[in-house]
Amino acid sequence: MSQHQLRLASTRFYKVFEQLDLEAMSQLWARNVPVSCVHPGWDLVLGHQAVMDSWRAIFEGTSELHFENEEAQVTAGAEMGWVVSRELLRTTVQGMPVENTLTAVNTFVLEEGVWRIAHHHAAPLLAGRPRSTRAKETVLH
Amino acid sequence: MSQHQLRLASTRFYKVFEQLDLEAMSQLWARNVPVSCVHPGWDLVLGHQAVMDSWRAIFEGTSELHFENEEAQVTAGAEMGWVVSRELLRTTVQGMPVENTLTAVNTFVLEEGVWRIAHHHAAPLLAGRPRSTRAKETVLH
Numbered sequence: 001m002s003q004h005q006l007r008l009a010s011t012r013f014y015k016v017f018e019q020l021d022l023e024a025m026s027q028l029w030a031r032n033v034p035v036s037c038v039h040p041g042w043d044l045v046l047g048h049q050a051v052m053d054s055w056r057a058i059f060e061g062t063s064e065l066h067f068e069n070e071e072a073q074v075t076a077g078a079e080m081g082w083v084v085s086r087e088l089l090r091t092t093v094q095g096m097p098v099e100n101t102l103t104a105v106n107t108f109v110l111e112e113g114v115w116r117i118a119h120h121h122a123a124p125l126l127a128g129r130p131r132s133t134r135a136k137e138t139v140l141h
Numbered sequence: 142m143s144q145h146q147l148r149l150a151s152t153r154f155y156k157v158f159e160q161l162d163l164e165a166m167s168q169l170w171a172r173n174v175p176v177s178c179v180h181p182g183w184d185l186v187l188g189h190q191a192v193m194d195s196w197r198a199i200f201e202g203t204s205e206l207h208f209e210n211e212e213a214q215v216t217a218g219a220e221m222g223w224v225v226s227r228e229l230l231r232t233t234v235q236g237m238p239v240e241n242t243l244t245a246v247n248t249f250v251l252e253e254g255v256w257r258i259a260h261h262h263a264a265p266l267l268a269g270r271p272r273s274t275r276a277k278e279t280v281l282h
Contacts, residue, residue: 036225040270041266043227046213072187075273079221080221104249105262123262125183129182130195132184132187
């Protein structure tokens with residue numbers, strides 16, 4: 001499986017996230033390995049049930065959101081791979097448009113010919129911490 | 142390669158981190174895949190040189206630190222694997238002891254029989270975000 005397929009899996013994950021579609025989200029996650037999730041600022045969320053509960057809580061608290069991501073590194077092996085990206089998130093909070101930038105890594109495993117997500121880790125950029133100006137220069141694709 | 146070997150690689154990474162040993166840290170990182178790092182609150186750091194520059198900056202600004210980690214999930218494939226953990230970090234800031242809890246995922250690739258780290262992502266827990274009380278129940282090892 002190619003980096004291209006892995007990139008498509010990453011794109012599909014964020015599309016389902018935007019659609020706030022819990023059933024579709026459930027289908028994207030790996031079945032043969034333990035899954036885990038770290039939402040921005042959250043503690044570890046471990047196991048399929050807890051991960052899906054966390055998505056339910058997020059989807060229920062969200063009316064709309066839109067991602068424009070910069071994939072910085074896509075690394076595909078024969079059975080596992082991961083995508084490192086910067087999530088450019090637009091949403092509305094009490095009617096006000098809000099933009100936020102997060103860092104993310106999404107780790108996938110190949111199951112029955114399909115890249116399924118096994119770990120999602122998104123983190124906020126904090127004021128006063130270094131920001132990269134070189135990320136785009138090292139994009140691999 | 143077993144989960145046990147992967148766990149040893151994770152332990153070695155944090156030992157070198159505690160020792161603030163830049164040369165040893167450099168040796169731990171993968172050579173055959175693009176590497177990346179997200180320190181708590183930082184933007185993406187991409188590529189071996191930038192990653193090592195980031196460790197130099199962190200080591201130079203740190204006098205001592207100690208990790209007591211809870212590894213929550215260790216997933217080892219034939220060529221890649223990752224460790225999801227909670228980092229319990231103790232350090233001193235202006236002579237005052239400080240404790241902090243972070244979430245982390247460390248992704249490794251097997252190179253010449255050695256698990257080398259390819260991606261490190263550590264993130265702060267933020268006030269008001271959900272904390273897990275079930276993490277220990279789903280520890281796999």
